[in-house]
Amino acid sequence: MTKTKWAITSRSKLITIILLVLLSSVFPLFSSKYIIHILVICWLLAISSIGWNICYGYTGLLSFGHTVFFGISAYITLWLLVPFQITPWIGIFIGASIACVLGLLITFVTIRTRGIYFALATFALPQILIIIFNTFWQVTGGAYGVIIPFAEENAYLMYFYDPVFYYYIALAFLISVLVLQLRLSESKLGYCLRAIGSDEDAANSLGIDPFRTRLFGMGISSFVTGLSGGIFVNFLKFIDPVQAFGWPLNIQMILGTVVGGVGTIFGPVIGVLVVVPLTEIMKLLIEQHFRGLNLVINGVILMLFIVLMPRGVYPWLKKLFEKYLGG
Amino acid sequence: MTKKFFGVVAVNKCTLNVKEKTIRGLIGPNGAGKTTLLNVINGFYIPDEGEIYFKNERIDGLKPHEIAKKGIGRTFQVSRPFRQMTVMDNMIAAGITHFEKIEELKSKAVDLLKLFDLYRLRDEFAGNLSGGQKKLLEMARVLTFDPDLIMLDEPFHGIHPAFKAKIIKAVRELSEEGKTFVIISHDIPSISETCDKVSVLCAGEVIAEGTPEDIRVDQKVCEAYLGV
Amino acid sequence: MSALVQSMATGLLLGGIYAVLAIGLDIIYGVLDLVHMAIGEFLMLAMYTTFFLYTLFGINEFILLFVVPLIFLIVSIPCYHGVFKIMIGKPHSFHILYTASLSIALQSAALVLWTSIPRRMNIPYGAEAIRLGPILLNKALVIASILAVVVTVFTFIFLFKTDLGMVIRAAISNRKLISLIGIDPHRVYLLAFSLGMVLIGLGGVLLSFYYTVSPTVGLAYTMYMWVAIVLGGPGTIKGCLLGASIIGVSQTISGLYLPVAFKDVIVLVIFVIVLVFRPKGLFRK
Numbered sequence: 088m089t090k091t092k093w094a095i096t097s098r099s100k101l102i103t104i105i106l107l108v109l110l111s112s113v114f115p116l117f118s119s120k121y122i123i124h125i126l127v128i129c130w131l132l133a134i135s136s137i138g139w140n141i142c143y144g145y146t147g148l149l150s151f152g153h154t155v156f157f158g159i160s161a162y163i164t165l166w167l168l169v170p171f172q173i174t175p176w177i178g179i180f181i182g183a184s185i186a187c188v189l190g191l192l193i194t195f196v197t198i199r200t201r202g203i204y205f206a207l208a209t210f211a212l213p214q215i216l217i218i219i220f221n222t223f224w225q226v227t228g229g230a231y232g233v234i235i236p237f238a239e240e241n242a243y244l245m246y247f248y249d250p251v252f253y254y255y256i257a258l259a260f261l262i263s264v265l266v267l268q269l270r271l272s273e274s275k276l277g278y279c280l281r282a283i284g285s286d287e288d289a290a291n292s293l294g295i296d297p298f299r300t301r302l303f304g305m306g307i308s309s310f311v312t313g314l315s316g317g318i319f320v321n322f323l324k325f326i327d328p329v330q331a332f333g334w335p336l337n338i339q340m341i342l343g344t345v346v347g348g349v350g351t352i353f354g355p356v357i358g359v360l361v362v363v364p365l366t367e368i369m370k371l372l373i374e375q376h377f378r379g380l381n382l383v384i385n386g387v388i389l390m391l392f393i394v395l396m397p398r399g400v401y402p403w404l405k406k407l408f409e410k411y412l413g414g
Numbered sequence: 415m416t417k418k419f420f421g422v423v424a425v426n427k428c429t430l431n432v433k434e435k436t437i438r439g440l441i442g443p444n445g446a447g448k449t450t451l452l453n454v455i456n457g458f459y460i461p462d463e464g465e466i467y468f469k470n471e472r473i474d475g476l477k478p479h480e481i482a483k484k485g486i487g488r489t490f491q492v493s494r495p496f497r498q499m500t501v502m503d504n505m506i507a508a509g510i511t512h513f514e515k516i517e518e519l520k521s522k523a524v525d526l527l528k529l530f531d532l533y534r535l536r537d538e539f540a541g542n543l544s545g546g547q548k549k550l551l552e553m554a555r556v557l558t559f560d561p562d563l564i565m566l567d568e569p570f571h572g573i574h575p576a577f578k579a580k581i582i583k584a585v586r587e588l589s590e591e592g593k594t595f596v597i598i599s600h601d602i603p604s605i606s607e608t609c610d611k612v613s614v615l616c617a618g619e620v621i622a623e624g625t626p627e628d629i630r631v632d633q634k635v636c637e638a639y640l641g642v
Numbered sequence: 643m644s645a646l647v648q649s650m651a652t653g654l655l656l657g658g659i660y661a662v663l664a665i666g667l668d669i670i671y672g673v674l675d676l677v678h679m680a681i682g683e684f685l686m687l688a689m690y691t692t693f694f695l696y697t698l699f700g701i702n703e704f705i706l707l708f709v710v711p712l713i714f715l716i717v718s719i720p721c722y723h724g725v726f727k728i729m730i731g732k733p734h735s736f737h738i739l740y741t742a743s744l745s746i747a748l749q750s751a752a753l754v755l756w757t758s759i760p761r762r763m764n765i766p767y768g769a770e771a772i773r774l775g776p777i778l779l780n781k782a783l784v785i786a787s788i789l790a791v792v793v794t795v796f797t798f799i800f801l802f803k804t805d806l807g808m809v810i811r812a813a814i815s816n817r818k819l820i821s822l823i824g825i826d827p828h829r830v831y832l833l834a835f836s837l838g839m840v841l842i843g844l845g846g847v848l849l850s851f852y853y854t855v856s857p858t859v860g861l862a863y864t865m866y867m868w869v870a871i872v873l874g875g876p877g878t879i880k881g882c883l884l885g886a887s888i889i890g891v892s893q894t895i896s897g898l899y900l901p902v903a904f905k906d907v908i909v910l911v912i913f914v915i916v917l918v919f920r921p922k923g924l925f926r927k
Binding site: 200207218380389397 | 742743744747748869901904911913
Binding site: 275278279281282284285286288289290291292293294295296297350 | 456457458477478479482483487488490494495496497498499503506507508509510511512555556558559
């Protein structure tokens with residue numbers, strides 16, 4: 088009995104990406120500034136989520152500290168920009184590279200930690216950084232944060248008033264990162280990462296070097312997350328330690344992937360497109376009447392998602408498609 | 415090839431020489447140290463004393479993935495497939511560090527899957543396979559990179575006789591093609607059927623060595639198993 | 643010099659209270675294999691309960707030592723069945739994400755209900771000090787700490803000298819074995835969970851002798867408790883005591899030399915360092 092499955096091949100994924108690009112490119116023409124603003128946040132969060140996904144969904148390391156990559160890159164990009172006028176078009180990559188170095192360092196140090204110990208250890212890192220940044224406020228701008236103080240628009244310095252520009256910039260980066268992920272999943276490194284994530288010892292006995300694989304995985308993961316941090320700071324023109332390293336960002340990054348689909352390519356994007364609008368809608372509907380209740384409901388909804396769709400929305404959609412379009 | 419090995423605690427000054435292209439059985443009561451021995455050879459543990467030689471090259475102290483590259487493969491007592499990956503991906507992942515051209519790897523994987531009658535399951539997630547299928551996958555997987563020495567840890571354990579027969583057949587065929595096997599098992603009949611020579615391990619030491627018939631009547635072995 | 647000794651002493655007193663919390667978490671983790679990341683929020687709720695009962699109803703703080711844990715005991719049953727039972731058997735990553743979401747929900751709820759104003763039980767002797775030779779120790783802290791030791795001893799007796807306690811210890815050693823002996827594992831889980839909650843309740847009362855509570859304190863305590871367990875090695879009371887003491891002492895000593903905010907950093911840095919060199923904790927199980 089042959090089963091015509093709607094095979095999600097690499098080519099069809101590429102086609103999907105192209106379709107998405109076309110769709111999202113025209114979208115801003117019909118939307119308000121507010122929605123565009125939300126979508127920029129979505130794209131940036133999606134990039135971070137993809138970075139996190141490479142760490143967890145592929146390499147199997149549950150990291151609660153990915154915000155350190157986001158935040159460090161954001162601050163570095165900012166510090167290059169404001170006193171030294173180094174254009175963010177380069178600065179973002181420098182910031183992401185430094186985040187990458189940090190990621191490699193962390194990998195070196197945590198090589199023998201696994202599972203929940205790794206999660207707990209990485210959980211500590213952002214907290215440490217927040218406190219350090221708050222304490223040395225003369226250097227870092229402290230809890231009040233740093234603003235980009237330019238007066239007029241400047242494309243060279245990536246300073247725009249209209250969010251539309253950032254929309255396309257973020258989208259371009261997102262597409263690149265998606266393509267990168269696609270190439271990664273088919274590559275030697277991709278297989279090694281997933282093998283290590285599944286069963287490190289078994290992979291080891293088959294010839295896969297866990298240490299080198301982890302290094303590469305974390306390096307890419309932290310670089311990608313760092314990219315989004317760099318863009319973010321230019322978009323909001325402001326950063327402070329809590330926003331850069333804090334728990335809210337951390338949880339949104341993770342939930343983007345968890346809700347969307349761990350270990351998949353489109354999962355994080357879908358997840359983010361679910362989580363962010365949901366949060367916004369909650370905020371709009373509820374916050375005026377009962378301040379703060381929206382966050383409570385958020386938490387509960389997230390719990391429900393984790394229970395009901397543990398593998399995420401994307402695999403669930405895939406199953407649905409296969410049922411109706413396949414054999 | 416010769417393998418000499420001394421180790422302490424779990425494996426106590428144990429010496430094992432396995433000739434190339436033979437099938438060696440390794441039996442012994444529970445806790446005798448058989449799996450530990452395998453783990454040391456495989457690189458997961460470092461021997462406290464002694465050396466390990468493979469093809470006249472010293473390999474103790476190397477990491478497991480380096481040892482795999484030298485041509486030693488092993489399976490695990492409880493099968494450890496890459497559960498979230500498909501059967502085909504499991505095969506590819508196993509060989510990916512050993513092949514230059516992915517086409518060669520893919521065709522080899524297909525051949526192996528067909529040999530073990532797993533080809534029809536190639537797009538199934540490894541975690542969804544039955545126990546016996548997982549064991550077969552484990553064996554197919556370790557053969558992907560064509561190791562010269564293959565160590566099987568309890569390959570017959572808890573599976574249907576039909577699968578057992580498949581494994582025995584595969585071992586015999588591969589041995590004829592020049593591979594060396596070391597098989598740990600409690601399944602004495604299967605061991606007797608498959609192996610050229612059997613070593614008996616008890617409390618970390620080799621207490622007897624010989625053909626399956628020799629071992630069956632060896633008094634020391636009976637004592638070890640029955641405590642008589 | 644005496645400042646250092648005083649800090650250490652204060653740290654040890656604190657450690658004693660933290661130990662009660664750590665043991666509670668350890669039991670939950672050891673028996674149910676449950677990575678509970680919202681435990682700080684439950685502690686926060688215990689502290690708020692203590693505060694309100696004390697302030698609004700004037701219930702004596704020592705009586706609260708019985709009332710609050712009792713409330714927690716009663717609440718733990720629907721809590722287990724409704725919210726926590728679902729985690730059993732699922733992978734750790736599930737636990738972490740699930741309880742992390744729970745912690746956000748609880749934290750936000752507390753913020754809505756009680757605002758972010760810190761609350762403190764105004765114990766009459768809360769500002770008094772006891773002099774022990776050259777060092778000064780806060781009276782409320784000393785009393786709370788002594789009570790904590792009493793609680794720990796009682797817990798110890800329960801775990802090692804009673805049948806129920808033995809079941810729990812057996813479950814920590816080997817969960818699968820329990821069903822083989824003919825005991826329904828789910829009842830053991832419920833028992834362990836309730837016990838853990840009771841200890842958290844107790845710990846909440848004791849902490850309230852000395853510390854303030856606000857909706858956001860949960861996160862820090864969750865961290866402390868997990869660090870205590872990991873430092874000491876999960877599964878032993880000895881380990882919890884050691885881990886808790888390390889946390890208490892490092893907090894107070896760091897307060898001597900470093901800015902106040904750094905007290906958390908030191909704990910975390912120690913944590914990361916220990917994890918790097920001893921990935922399984924200082925005491926193995």
